[in-house]
Amino acid sequence: MSHRIFNFSAGPAMLPTEVLEKSATALVDYQGKGFGIAEVSHRGKEFEAVNDEANTRCKQLLGLGDTHDVLFLQGGATMFFTLIPMNFLHTSADYLVGGEWSKKAVSAGKDVGAINVVATSEASNFDHSPASGEWKMSDKADYFHVCTNETVHGHRLPTWPKHPNLVVDASSEFMSRPHPVKDCAFVYGGAQKNLGPSGVVLAIVRKDLYPKQKKTLSKLWSFKDQAENKSMVNTPPTFGVYILLEIFRWLEVQGGLAAMEKRNATKAGLIYSVIDGSNGFYKGTVSNKEQRSHMNLTYKLPSEELTDEFIKTAAKSEMVGLKGYRTVGGIRASAYNAMPVEGCQALAQFMKDFASKKS
Ligand SMILES: Cc1ncc(COP(=O)(O)O)c(C=O)c1O
Known part of the structure; x- marks a missing residue:
């Protein structure tokens, strides 16, 4: 394996x-x-x-x-x-x-x-x-x-x-x-x-x-x-x-594309609900929530230092590729079709733990 x-x-x-x-x-x-x-x-x-x-x-x-x-x-x-x-x-x-x-x-x-x-x-x-x-x-x-x-x-x-x-x-x-x-x-x-x-x-x-x-x-x-x-x-x-x-x-x-849509909505929902429930610790970068992507989930932390620490600590928990694009900064978690629900569950839990330690 x-x-x-x-x-x-x-x-x-x-x-x-x-x-x-x-x-x-x-x-x-x-x-x-x-x-x-x-x-x-x-x-x-x-x-x-x-x-x-x-x-x-x-x-x-x-x-x-x-x-x-x-x-x-x-x-x-x-x-x-x-x-x-x-x-x-x-x-x-x-x-x-x-x-x-x-x-x-x-x-x-x-x-x-x-x-x-x-x-x-x-x-x-x-x-x-x-x-x-x-x-x-x-x-x-x-x-x-x-x-x-x-x-x-x-x-x-x-x-x-x-x-x-x-x-x-x-x-x-x-x-x-x-x-x-x-x-x-x-x-x-x-x-x-x-x-x-x-x-x-x-x-x-x-x-x-x-x-x-x-x-x-x-x-x-x-x-x-x-x-x-x-x-x-x-x-x-x-x-x-x-x-x-x-x-x-x-x-x-x-199950085809309809099944993928459902699964991707579940995955994205796990991350967005942590952002929305974080009392502002995480801030989504998209101003119109209706348009939030189900593939590329972007958000910011209160400072660049915390962003760096988040990325490094996540990597130790076997979650990589989280750095945002250079013109946007923050975090970009891409959860394409191949990302299992467990991956988003793990990231959501990590985000909750990180926020409660740092806020
Ligand atoms: C939406 C979109 N269009 C175009 C491109 C450019 O793709 P390529 O590097 O294959 O030319 C990308 C690459 O990330 C993309 O995300």
């Missing part, structure tokens, strides 16, 4: 032990064949079967039919918020800015063309996402880009907005709850939070976008070409895709 501790890292992040163990076996000896899955051609029958099954299971989990393609590509979410305007920005695009990641997406978009920021919460250091009533949408946007869970600031859009061409960066909440992906134009996410190792991006593209796609410099950057080639214009990140497949199988065993 492997030694595993509670790793609250924001990403790359904890993966389910069962998935890692199965993947480790497949890395050395795939289905008793005497070679590992990372050692065979991506055009061979073994990897082709992995790719196809991962594709089918992904669609099943997200309730997708024939209207959308699933892509497993390399490059990271940053590459995707760069490629999306390269492919689809003709006149102008609308962007909601609620945190660091949506701000970075705007900056990548501006390198390509005109971006309309419909609203931003930067003036309050992104302590919430602007309410839909404040959004100044344009009439003729090619698409509307949102980041539905801001990893750095710890807030999410409780429900995904509706828009005829909604583009979603779902990196830090992908498959943590059911998503209306079938109503979206494009959804993407780096795998390294909920889905697998870094190096793979899961992207879902609505097929009717292809005729609107601009001519890119290479087939590598064209979603249409990638879809036609089953994500294999060049060699895909084969082992990463294999781990994604194991994650999809694991998610089904857990």
Whole structure:
């Protein structure tokens, strides 16, 4: 049995032990064949079967039919918020800015063309996402880009907005709850939070976008070409895709995305209730409680010294990865799908004990 501790890292992040163990076996000896899955051609029958099954299971989990393609590509979410305007920005695009990641997406978009920021919460250091009533949408946007869970600031859009061409960066909440992906134009996410190792991006593209796609410099950057080639214009990140497949199988065993949503709400509730019941010792960094993330739980302690002591003492109790992002400070406990309820129970108890010793 492997030694595993509670790793609250924001990403790359904890993966389910069962998935890692199965993947480790497949890395050395795939289905008793005497070679590992990372050692065979991506055009061979073994990897082709992995790719196809991962594709089918992904669609099943997200309730997708024939209207959308699933892509497993390399490059990271940053590459995707760069490629999306390269492919689809003709006149102008609308962007909601609620945190660091949506701000970075705007900056990548501006390198390509005109971006309309419909609203931003930067003036309050992104302590919430602007309410839909404040959004100044344009009439003729090619698409509307949102980041539905801001990893750095710890807030999410409780429900995904509706828009005829909604583009979603779902990196830090992908498959943590059911998503209306079938109503979206494009959804993407780096795998390294909920889905697998870094190096793979899961992207879902609505097929009717292809005729609107601009001519890119290479087939590598064209979603249409990638879809036609089953994500294999060049060699895909084969082992990463294999781990994604194991994650999809694991998610089904857990009861699917609705079951994950319930479990994640329980986990987040354990931490938020300690924050709210701490008489101000812990202060949540998100001003709108409705928007508190169920993935990245952010809060502050009364001083930096206490924050450092909290992190060091937690590490001695086998809880790591708790340091907040440098622009926010404090604590960020990321409790993605793979974090067991016991991990959040342990952290909640630790927080209570720490507060009662120090207040
Ligand atoms: C919401 C969000 N978008 C984009 C990124 C960038 O991902 P990558 O480093 O894979 O480019 C991150 C990384 O943490 C993220 O959390």
